[in-house]
Amino acid sequence: MRKMIEGSQAVAEAVGLCRPGVISAYPITPQTHIVEELSQMVADGEIEAEYVRVESEHSAASVCLGAVAAGSRAYSATTSQGLMLMAEVLFNIAGMRLPMVITGVNRALSAPLSIWNDQQDTLAVRDSGWLQLYAENNQEVLDMHIQAYKITEDDRVLLPVMVCMDGFVLTHTYETVDVPTQEEVDAFLPPYDPLYKLDPSDPYTMGAFAGPELYQEIRFEIQRDALASKDVVKEAARDFQAAFGRWMGDVVDAYRCEGADTVYVAMGSVIGTLKDWVDIRREKGDKIGVLKVRCFRPFPLDELRESLANAKRVVVLEKAVSVGAYGILPGEVRAALCGQPNQPSVHAAVTGLGGRDITFDTFDEMEERSQAGEMDFFAGLRQELLEAS
Amino acid sequence: MSKTEFTYELTQGFLPGHRACAGCGQASAVRLVMEVAGPQVVAANATGCLEVFSTPYPESAWGVPWVHSLFENAAAVAAGIEAALKHQGKLDDIGVLAFGGDGATLDIGFGPLSGMFERGHDVAYFCMDNEAYMNTGVQRSGSTPFAASTTTSPAGRESFGEDRPKKDLPAIAAAHGIPYVATGSISVFADLRRKVKKALSIRGPKYVQAHVPCPPGWGYDEKLSIEMGRLAVDCGLYPLVEWENGEVTRVRKIKPIPVEEYLKPQRRFRHLFRSEDGKAQIAKIQELADANIEKYGLLE
Numbered sequence: 001m002r003k004m005i006e007g008s009q010a011v012a013e014a015v016g017l018c019r020p021g022v023i024s025a026y027p028i029t030p031q032t033h034i035v036e037e038l039s040q041m042v043a044d045g046e047i048e049a050e051y052v053r054v055e056s057e058h059s060a061a062s063v064c065l066g067a068v069a070a071g072s073r074a075y076s077a078t079t080s081q082g083l084m085l086m087a088e089v090l091f092n093i094a095g096m097r098l099p100m101v102i103t104g105v106n107r108a109l110s111a112p113l114s115i116w117n118d119q120q121d122t123l124a125v126r127d128s129g130w131l132q133l134y135a136e137n138n139q140e141v142l143d144m145h146i147q148a149y150k151i152t153e154d155d156r157v158l159l160p161v162m163v164c165m166d167g168f169v170l171t172h173t174y175e176t177v178d179v180p181t182q183e184e185v186d187a188f189l190p191p192y193d194p195l196y197k198l199d200p201s202d203p204y205t206m207g208a209f210a211g212p213e214l215y216q217e218i219r220f221e222i223q224r225d226a227l228a229s230k231d232v233v234k235e236a237a238r239d240f241q242a243a244f245g246r247w248m249g250d251v252v253d254a255y256r257c258e259g260a261d262t263v264y265v266a267m268g269s270v271i272g273t274l275k276d277w278v279d280i281r282r283e284k285g286d287k288i289g290v291l292k293v294r295c296f297r298p299f300p301l302d303e304l305r306e307s308l309a310n311a312k313r314v315v316v317l318e319k320a321v322s323v324g325a326y327g328i329l330p331g332e333v334r335a336a337l338c339g340q341p342n343q344p345s346v347h348a349a350v351t352g353l354g355g356r357d358i359t360f361d362t363f364d365e366m367e368e369r370s371q372a373g374e375m376d377f378f379a380g381l382r383q384e385l386l387e388a389s
Numbered sequence: 390m391s392k393t394e395f396t397y398e399l400t401q402g403f404l405p406g407h408r409a410c411a412g413c414g415q416a417s418a419v420r421l422v423m424e425v426a427g428p429q430v431v432a433a434n435a436t437g438c439l440e441v442f443s444t445p446y447p448e449s450a451w452g453v454p455w456v457h458s459l460f461e462n463a464a465a466v467a468a469g470i471e472a473a474l475k476h477q478g479k480l481d482d483i484g485v486l487a488f489g490g491d492g493a494t495l496d497i498g499f500g501p502l503s504g505m506f507e508r509g510h511d512v513a514y515f516c517m518d519n520e521a522y523m524n525t526g527v528q529r530s531g532s533t534p535f536a537a538s539t540t541t542s543p544a545g546r547e548s549f550g551e552d553r554p555k556k557d558l559p560a561i562a563a564a565h566g567i568p569y570v571a572t573g574s575i576s577v578f579a580d581l582r583r584k585v586k587k588a589l590s591i592r593g594p595k596y597v598q599a600h601v602p603c604p605p606g607w608g609y610d611e612k613l614s615i616e617m618g619r620l621a622v623d624c625g626l627y628p629l630v631e632w633e634n635g636e637v638t639r640v641r642k643i644k645p646i647p648v649e650e651y652l653k654p655q656r657r658f659r660h661l662f663r664s665e666d667g668k669a670q671i672a673k674i675q676e677l678a679d680a681n682i683e684k685y686g687l688l689e
Contacts, residue, residue: 021476022469050472054465055504062462062501066433066469069456072476074469092458198431198454198470200483205449207434207457214446 002178007138007170008033010177011077011103011163014145016047017185018101021072021192024052024063028082029115030167031105035077049075057082061089061102068098069206071197073149079105079167083121087128093160094129095222096207099152099194100160101145104132106268106319107167108354116355117167118319119268123328129222131161131229132297134267138175140248140294141165146180147236149189154236157229158195159222164296166269168355180244188243230298249292251300254307256282257289262367263308265291265333266317270358274317277363288367293329304336311344315370319352326376345370351379401428407450408442412611414601414618415439415517418575419488422515425585428453430484431470435463435493438524439517461498463487464505467512480511484589491518491532494598495558506565506594513588513595516558519603527606531556534626535677536670537657544660549670554677562596563632569593570632574600576618580629580641587631600627608656620651625678628685642689645682648675 005013011034015023023042025035042051050067054060057078064074078086083104093100104122108114122132133148135141141163148161165171196204210218233251241247255275257263264274271292281288291307293300308314314337316330325331330348337343347370352358362380369377402423409416419439432455434440440457443450458466467487474480487505489498494516505512521539522528529542529551538550563570568591573581581599588595602618604611621627622641626648629641649671652658661667661674682688 022472024469024472048476050476052468052472053508054468055500055507058462059465059468059501059504062458062465063469063472065458065462066456066466066471067473068469069466070431070470070473070477072473074473088459089462096458198456200429200431200454203452203454205444205451205455208444208446208449209441209457210446 001181002176004174004176006033006172006174007141007165008172009037010138010142011145011165012037012041013179014142015075016041017180017182018075018146018149018189019047019073019191020049020075022052022064022067022074023049023076024054024060024067024074025076025078026054026057026060026082028057028079030107030171031077031079031082031103033171034103034105057085058089061086061093064100065089065093065096065098068100069096069198071192071194071199073192074100075102077103077105080107080109080121083125084109087125090125090128090130097158097222098160099158101148101152102160102162103145104162104164105167105171106164114354117169118353118355119164119166120320120353122162122164123320126297126328129159129226130297131157131159131226131233131295132164133161133233133295134164134293135170136269136271136292138170138173138177139246141170142177142179143240143244143246143248146185146189147240150236150239151229151232153192154232155195157225157232159226159229164268169269178246184244188240226298230295230300233295233298249294250303251295252303252307253292253294255290255292257291257307259287260289260311261287262313262315263289263291263311264315264317264363265293265329267293267296267329268319270317270319270352273358274363277360280360296329299332301336304333305340308337308344309340309342313370314344314346315349315366316346317349317351317366321350321353345375347374348376349379350377356380401452402426402430403443404450404452408445409438410605410611412604412614414575414603414614415519416442418517418581418599418601421575421578421582422486422585423453425582426484426486426589429482430486431474432456432486432488433458433463433467433470434487435489435498436460437490437493439488439490441524460493462501463489463493464498464512464514465501467514468505468508468510471510471512485512487512487514489514489516490524491516491520492522492530495531495556503565506562506567506596509593511592511594513597516596516598517601518598519601519606520555521606523603523606532558536661536674538660539657549660549666550657559596559598559630559632563635565594566635567594567596568634569595572598572600572628572630574618574622574627574629575602576600576615577622577629577641584631606657608659609654613654617651617654620646624648624651625682625687626651626674628681628687630685637685640685640687643682643687644689645678645687648678
């Protein structure tokens with residue numbers, strides 16, 4: 001059914017349709033609307049989940065860890081500082097191969113304190129073992145959550161999935177979203193039936209420590225399965241299309257990249273703005289396209305190489321900064337293209353930090369500066385403030 | 390007092406072959422808990438000695454489902470297990486236990502523990518109190534007693550060791566108004582066994598803190614573990630108390646002995662017997678014991 005709802009509500013509807021057994025979260029702006037909505041759904045008996053109102057994000061993730069280990073489907077949502085507080089548990093959940101889904105609402109990190117959007121937070125936990133999907137719009141947000149449970153619980157994966165969505169830009173924006181029925185979701189996503197769980201009739205020890213003679217092999221298996229999970233991510237998108245008639249994209253998605261000399265690479269809601277700008281530039285005759293990275297972990301190495309094979313110049317937009325080094329996604333794109341035939345120049349443009357608007361002017365500036373050969377730069381800086389200080 | 394009131398049997402819960410030190414009070418206390426608890430339980434364990442000596446992958450001393458996640462989150466993990474079992478309709482048949490050392494419980498995991506209490510989860514939390522971070526090499530915790538020398542609160546020319554008394558977590562737990570809180574000692578076996586049994590018979594959050602002597606951490610001959618625990622109780626430094634719904638309901642009476650008898654065999658208090666200033670500190674320790682005796686009415 002098509003509904004005009006907020007992004008947060010789309011998340012709550014999707015999560016509810018996935019029938020979680022345990023939901024645990026700690027309120028933090030701009031994640032709050034998601035957990036408020038889910039609380040109300042539990043209070044109204046619309047979903048039969050245990051909602052555990054914890055005292056911190058660290059405990060929210062820990063409660064979910066315990067719940068999944070005991071054989072229930074679990075869900076949490078957080079952002080920014082909350083994600084940082086969770087970080088220790090995130091690595092642990094992935095290392096223990098416990099499947100679950102959290103919504104990683106994207107928000108800047110303190111200091112200075114900012115409640116506004118960028119992607120520094122989820123990018124900071126990119127090495128945690130969680131798969132990361134980045135949504136462009138609220139339909140994709142809804143569809144991604146349903147696909148995320150399918151991916152994480154697949155026996156070939158058993159790694160947790162973080163659905164990343166831009167704070168405010170998506171969470172607090174109303175869009176028309178097609179919400180599937182419970183019957184449709186039930187047919188797509190069977191009940192959680194784990195290989196191993198904490199069950200007195202078949203006891204397992206979970207979370208043992210491993211010495212130097214074993215640790216490396218266990219980490220290798222995580223890496224092997226994370227890389228292989230790309231096929232499952234693709235499969236989930238295809239199966240979803242077959243079941244719901246909607247294709248929300250592969251691990252990367254090209255927009256107007258045919259014959260493009262220049263390709264802009266980015267993740268999340270900025271893709272929509274970029275597409276509009278590219279339409280305008282295309283009308284002016286500029287050969288520019290957009291490549292959306294929908295699945296950041298596992299990293300779409302082959303797909304990036306293929307999609308960017310004919311580009312002469314690649315501009316990677318990043319709403320984060322790897323302080324003291326270069327960009328995160330830009331650095332990885334550079335590494336992916338290094339040594340490829342006709343290797344393009346890869347420019348790293350940091351912008352949109354702490355909620356700074358990204359406009360057509362920002363893209364025009366990136367275009368000028370990358371054409372002029374600048375490799376690493378901040379776009380959309382207020383020069384007058386820097387000169388005054 | 391009968392010394393053969395109970396005998397250990399091999400239980401399904403906690404099996405021999407683990408790697409605890411000789412004389413480890415904690416290993417005995419966990420065996421006691423698991424013997425009482427039986428097989429229909431799930432256990433969550435904080436990082437620490439118990440976790441390390443019982444589960445070096447691929448070995449495990451646990452015969453019941455057991456999970457270790459991190460240092461500070463055993464109470465939250467147990468809460469998650471409880472919520473899942475509740476959702477699955479299995480909570481009437483399966484008990485949820487949590488184990489943590491004093492550092493995991495009083496210090497780093499205090500927030501999650503308080504949250505678990507406050508939300509009313511049906512979890513029995515057992516704190517194995519050996520009064521310092523023993524797994525990492527005897528560093529001071531919030532449970533380290535006054536004047537004890539540890540590797541991070543060492544006695545020295547300008548120091549007599551730890552300068553603060555133990556954090557009173559049982560009283561803090563009781564202040565949550567949870568149904569049952571008790572302190573016990575592995576050395577007063579029948580009493581501890583009764584308390585574990587009682588805790589496991591009650592619905593809601595339960596907190597049992599067991600004093601578990603540690604030969605390498607405290608510095609005494611390992612055959613004296615049970616004796617050490619008994620001296621701690623008998624001098625009044627480790628009062629054995631029960632709280633129900635926030636009120637003290639029962640205490641174990643003692644005929645007090647001087648604290649020196651407890652302190653003297655232990656390396657961690659050795660410095661107190663080597664100077665005049667040490668005597669003054671021993672007098673302060675006696676005051677702490679006397680205050681416990683007065684507060685809880687421990688005199689027989």
